[in-house]
Amino acid sequence: MSGKLYGVGLGPGDPELMTLKAHRLIRGASVVAYPAPDTGASFARSIAADAIAPGAVEIPIVIPMRAARFPAQAVYDTAAQTIGAHLEAGRDVVVLCEGDPFFYGSFMYLYDRLAGRAPVEVVPGVTSLTTCAAVAGRPLCARNEVLTVLPGPLEDAELAERLATPGAFAIMKVGRHLPRLRRVLEGMDLAGTATYLSHASLPNQIVLPLAEAPEDAPYFSMILIPGRDPYAAS
Amino acid sequence: MSGKLYGVGLGPGDPELMTLKAHRLIRGASVVAYPAPDTGASFARSIAADAIAPGAVEIPIVIPMRAARFPAQAVYDTAAQTIGAHLEAGRDVVVLCEGDPFFYGSFMYLYDRLAGRAPVEVVPGVTSLTTCAAVAGRPLCARNEVLTVLPGPLEDAELAERLATPGAFAIMKVGRHLPRLRRVLEGMDLAGTATYLSHASLPNQIVLPLAEAPEDAPYFSMILIPGRDPYAAS
Known part of the structure; x- marks a missing residue:
């Protein structure tokens, strides 16, 4: 029994522009993943911060700054392995996505790697x-x-x-x-x-x-x- | 002291794809307006139904079906008068908009008529x-x-x-x-x-x-x- 992968749009930055659905899924998530720079805070995590449950497992997907626009695919290979292990253990994973996951979003790199292995739901967000x-x-x-x-x-x-x-x-x-x-x-x-x-x-x-x-x-x-x-x- | 006009995006149809901000504004609104067909229910109202306060004044903006794509501007003249009277009386008005107010939305017709007369805030929605x-x-x-x-x-x-x-x-x-x-x-x-x-x-x-x-x-x-x-x- 696989867990479910959620790609959740967070909207443009104001946490109040998150959807009710995104808010519910994040609050209930025991595992959350999000893109993060190699130095400094994750923008995606900062939008969702107040909704993340205190005990949640967090998986930062660290994208080296110089690769920000054309990300090293190896980073997503590793993240997909980590997330895939949670899914195989039956745990749902919520991936936090700035804006909308499928509108110029990096979620597609995880989606490509995991969609065949577990059920996936994409929750659109305000762009x-x-x-x-x-x-x-x-x-x-x-x-x-x-x-x-x-x-x-x-x-x-x-x-x-x-x-x-x-x-x-x-x-x-x-x-x-x-x-x-x-x-x-x-x-x-x-x-x-x-x-x-x-x-x-x-x-x-x-x-x-x-x-x-x-x-x-x-x-x-x-x-x-x-x-x-x-x-x-x- | 004028009331404030809110153009609030409701998202694509699933009420859970409304933003937290849209939900808060609708729940707190004493006056809500929305596009409606001349027969049948308003799609915008149906998305927001559970959030509308029981005592709220409702202003359906009835767009005749045959004019749905190129709406009769007279309908918006009348709606702007009705909404304008509430604003002048100091009451905020929340206009419910399917999707996003400024993405192929009819809210622009009200915006054009009222933006000079009262403060306006547009709340984006999921498209x-x-x-x-x-x-x-x-x-x-x-x-x-x-x-x-x-x-x-x-x-x-x-x-x-x-x-x-x-x-x-x-x-x-x-x-x-x-x-x-x-x-x-x-x-x-x-x-x-x-x-x-x-x-x-x-x-x-x-x-x-x-x-x-x-x-x-x-x-x-x-x-x-x-x-x-x-x-x-x-």
Whole structure:
């Protein structure tokens, strides 16, 4: 009798943006796993901290900083072994996931390794995408508008090609790419309506017109570009 | 002293996918408003039903069925007047929103009319987008993959042009467009990997390979098309 693996979305950072289901599962979990940096606190754990049961077994999945964007698969091999042992012993395991597990999330690496061996349930969470729109006070997309989500590391040519199409855009994982992204957007006359955000929903949240964004943006930052006509019924 | 307007995302349908914050605000609300059809129950109200206080004033915003997709703006003028009167009397008003208020949501029509007159807070919710990925057991987008969200009513030529680009896709508001969308996807050799979903997270949820989807799809249905290589670091 295998335990069940839960990939649980925690939302964007404010613990109150966790779902009731995530909260229930975390409170009841005897084993929780979460991504963690090699130095400092785990962001995922910090969101869920108040819900984790005092006696719970904790499995930090330590991702070396330099591999943060293209993680060493060996880390997930080891984590899957540790988690797999709990599952085989009949214990459920709750994996804490920033945002939503399947929206640019690292949970997929565990999912790939464990989905064939144990029952798995993925619990969706509030994404940074819609949180940024809420915090900026601007609808993300309307009616029959196309929404395109662009990772910041994309090359200029692909970015420009995508941004030339109609619709609304969100550029994620902005980080060190900010000065380059701003140049691309300025060159396409899209910078004027763009909003820069970081740490949306957290006490240190920043919301600024793109022109006023810091040169040195954190990894968890985003640029939102509204559609030219948000009410357009294309 | 004006009351505060809250646009509160309820998530995709399962009441447990409501956030802790949405739950707290709804429980404490003395005035709640929600979209409702001209016949039958309000989906938004049904998600929040257990949290609404017994004595709360309820304001159904009745959208005539035939105008469901391009709502009569007069309905929102009237609703904004009714809600505005409560706000002016110092009462907070919680507007219940299916999914997320600013992700293809009708809350924007109230927001436009009331944001200048009273303080407004938008509380993001879990979208059907990531819920469908969770329920399908397939990551929505990975690493540096582009995600494009396409409304089903788009014309064939625009759909085909968008779908010819790399990345992952979600087609929303499928409804009566399903047979046409399936033909477009089959013509582009994308139908084989596509998943059809309706009512994700609800007891009547359906998850099927696109080839097996019903000809007559409900409005709240979706097609997910994964990227060609979900781990590709483009």
